[in-house]
Amino acid sequence: MNELIEVESLSKHFGSIHAVDNVSFAVKRGEVLGFLGPNGAGKSTTMRIITGYLPPTAGTARVCGQDIQTHPIEAKRRIGFLPEGAPLYGDMTVLAFLDFIARIRNLNGAQKKLRIEYSVARMGLEEVLYQRLETLSKGFKRRVGFAQSILHDPDVLILDEPTDGLDPNQKHHVRELIRELGVNKAIIISTHILEEVDAVCDRAVIIDRGRVVFDGSPIEFHAKSKHHNGVALRVTSATAAQVTKLLKGLPDVAAVEQTGTSAGHVSMIVVPRNGRFIADAVGTAIRQNNVVVDEIHTEAGKLDEVFRQITVGEERSALR
Amino acid sequence: MRELIIITRRELGAYFATPLAYVFLVIFLGASGAVTFFLGNFFTRRQADLESFFGFHPWLFLVLIPAVGMRLWAEERKSGTIELLMTLPVTTTQAVVGKFVAAWLFTGLALLLTFPIWISVNYLGSPDNGVIFASYVASFLMAGALLALASCLSALTKNQVIAFVISATACFMFLMSGLDLVLGVFKGWAPDYLISMIASMSFLTHFDTISQGVLQLPAIIFFLSMMAVCLFINVQVVELKKAG
Ligand SMILES: Nc1ncnc2c1ncn2[C@@H]1O[C@H](COP(=O)(O)OP(=O)(O)OP(=O)(O)O)[C@@H](O)[C@H]1O
Ligand SMILES: [Mg+2]
Numbered sequence: 001m002n003e004l005i006e007v008e009s010l011s012k013h014f015g016s017i018h019a020v021d022n023v024s025f026a027v028k029r030g031e032v033l034g035f036l037g038p039n040g041a042g043k044s045t046t047m048r049i050i051t052g053y054l055p056p057t058a059g060t061a062r063v064c065g066q067d068i069q070t071h072p073i074e075a076k077r078r079i080g081f082l083p084e085g086a087p088l089y090g091d092m093t094v095l096a097f098l099d100f101i102a103r104i105r106n107l108n109g110a111q112k113k114l115r116i117e118y119s120v121a122r123m124g125l126e127e128v129l130y131q132r133l134e135t136l137s138k139g140f141k142r143r144v145g146f147a148q149s150i151l152h153d154p155d156v157l158i159l160d161e162p163t164d165g166l167d168p169n170q171k172h173h174v175r176e177l178i179r180e181l182g183v184n185k186a187i188i189i190s191t192h193i194l195e196e197v198d199a200v201c202d203r204a205v206i207i208d209r210g211r212v213v214f215d216g217s218p219i220e221f222h223a224k225s226k227h228h229n230g231v232a233l234r235v236t237s238a239t240a241a242q243v244t245k246l247l248k249g250l251p252d253v254a255a256v257e258q259t260g261t262s263a264g265h266v267s268m269i270v271v272p273r274n275g276r277f278i279a280d281a282v283g284t285a286i287r288q289n290n291v292v293v294d295e296i297h298t299e300a301g302k303l304d305e306v307f308r309q310i311t312v313g314e315e316r317s318a319l320r
Numbered sequence: 321m322r323e324l325i326i327i328t329r330r331e332l333g334a335y336f337a338t339p340l341a342y343v344f345l346v347i348f349l350g351a352s353g354a355v356t357f358f359l360g361n362f363f364t365r366r367q368a369d370l371e372s373f374f375g376f377h378p379w380l381f382l383v384l385i386p387a388v389g390m391r392l393w394a395e396e397r398k399s400g401t402i403e404l405l406m407t408l409p410v411t412t413t414q415a416v417v418g419k420f421v422a423a424w425l426f427t428g429l430a431l432l433l434t435f436p437i438w439i440s441v442n443y444l445g446s447p448d449n450g451v452i453f454a455s456y457v458a459s460f461l462m463a464g465a466l467l468a469l470a471s472c473l474s475a476l477t478k479n480q481v482i483a484f485v486i487s488a489t490a491c492f493m494f495l496m497s498g499l500d501l502v503l504g505v506f507k508g509w510a511p512d513y514l515i516s517m518i519a520s521m522s523f524l525t526h527f528d529t530i531s532q533g534v535l536q537l538p539a540i541i542f543f544l545s546m547m548a549v550c551l552f553i554n555v556q557v558v559e560l561k562k563a564g
Contacts, residue, residue, distance in 0.1 A: 014564050051407040076409040087400030091337035103326045
């Protein structure tokens with residue numbers, strides 16, 4: 001059994017709000033799934049259902065083959081969960097809190113000590129061990145929340161915005177940790193930071209108003225951009241018109257878009273037809289016509305642009 | 321059971337991590353001492369018993385029990401830690417009972433700390449220690465029933481102040497339901513069986529029965545089943561409320 005998380009036609013309605021609407025996906029061992037979507041898309045709600053906090057209106061989720069509704073305790077044993085906003089018992093010290101979670105996770109004696117030490121070291125909590133949780137900074141709270149979720153070395157990790165509020169060093173560190181843990185676990189992380197898709201995820205699922213609107217690899221995500229495999233150029237204003245005309249004439253070029261002007265220069269993107277590879281053709285054309293370019297590079301396709309295209313795009317067509 | 325004990329321990333620790341525990345203990349001990357020795361005419365009555373001490377407990381509980389119970393679930397919901405707790409491998413029942421037991425043990429500790437008063441009366445005269453023991457049991461059981469009620473009601477809201485107010489009101493109703501003050505509201509329109517049912521729910525009556533000195537089984541069963549019913553409803557409320 002390879003798929004540790006199976007989400008099947010999951011729906012959750014709050015009154016008339018369809019927070020989650022027929023969502024299905026599965027996550028295999030060794031896979032890190034990035035869960036994206038605009039605010040209020042239903043990411044946290046989906047995670048709350050998978051972790052057994054919320055009962056679904058329809059559909060179900062299974063964790064390591066255990067149905068979260070019929071076998072909640074067995075499923076919860078296998079999950080490490082960082083809830084949104086990392087809620088913690090403010091009146092406890094970091095160590096007392098981790099000890100509490102470890103005990104309830106059935107860790108005892110030497111093993112408990114070992115696991116707490118491991119989590120504390122991985123999240124860099126040594127200096128705050130005896131501090132009360134309510135006095136910690138936001139980033140440290142998040143780190144304690146993360147440490148708590150990995151105490152019992154679970155097969156499945158569900159992390160709701162794990163890098164939110166962390167400093168750049170810690171962000172980098174947590175991403176590396178997720179990568180490392182992702183080798184033999186199934187992980188879902190939700191995030192608003194699109195670079196994290198490239199940095200840590202093997203797969204991205206985008207939901208919008210409760211529905212899955214994209215499910216694929218980061219490369220497929222990039223490829224959704226019309227600028228994927230496009231060529232960005234910067235030329236002088238004097239030659240801009242000539243270059244545009246020249247490149248538009250190439251067979252695989254769909255359009256040439258101006259993206260900006262500055263100090264007598266024009267930036268443009270040559271958009272390929274159907275994402276074809278055009279760098280070579282563009283380069284050849286430029287050389288043959290002796291055009292002077294200040295800058296040239298190929299575009300992978302900007303994720304934020306794809307994100308907007310997928311999520312806002314639907315909104316627009318819905319309005320029409 | 322293991323999970324229940326772990327939750328109880330954490331919850332007990334939480335009481336002592338805040339000033340609440342100490343404020344509660346000081347008020348409870350101070351007030352019951354003051355009532356026993358001054359208001360209750362302890363010295364002028366020339367009688368060594370703790371009647372006024374125990375007679376004052378229901379009124380003290382009316383204020384203090386909602387204060388202990390209000391945070392049990394309201395705080396958990398307010399801070400969002402309920403999401404953490406309910407995604408740990410524990411059942412809702414274990415969480416509800418574990419938290420309740422912590423609160424009950426805490427009030428038990430407050431009762432236990434009044435032992436100097438018991439010693440004093442023994443020093444000053446020769447009281448019926450059987451009656452005093454029974455009264456302690458009655459007081460502890462009544463505290464438990466009131467706490468279960470408060471715990472259940474605290475799951476209804478995220479706001480501790482609201483939890484306190486509705487718990488205090490409910491505690492008042494249950495304490496007083498045998499008295500004309502409450503029964504008068506029902507008399508005249510409610511059928512007799514309903515009135516006698518309401519009257520039979522009176523905590524005060526059952527409390528008095530036990531503290532007469534005979535550990536009466538029906539009264540004990542009454543308080544225990546009151547706790548069971550409240551905690552059962554508590555579990556349902558917690559599940560219903562988190563379902564959104
Ligand atoms: N308990 C609740 N009662 C009513 N509506 C709710 C409840 N919880 C969530 N919702 C609604 O469900 C929708 C999805 O919310 P959710 O928190 O899952 O979004 P999200 O994708 O996590 O957003 P964000 O990126 O802002 O964290 C929202 O419209 C929200 O208002
Ligand atoms: Mg969210």
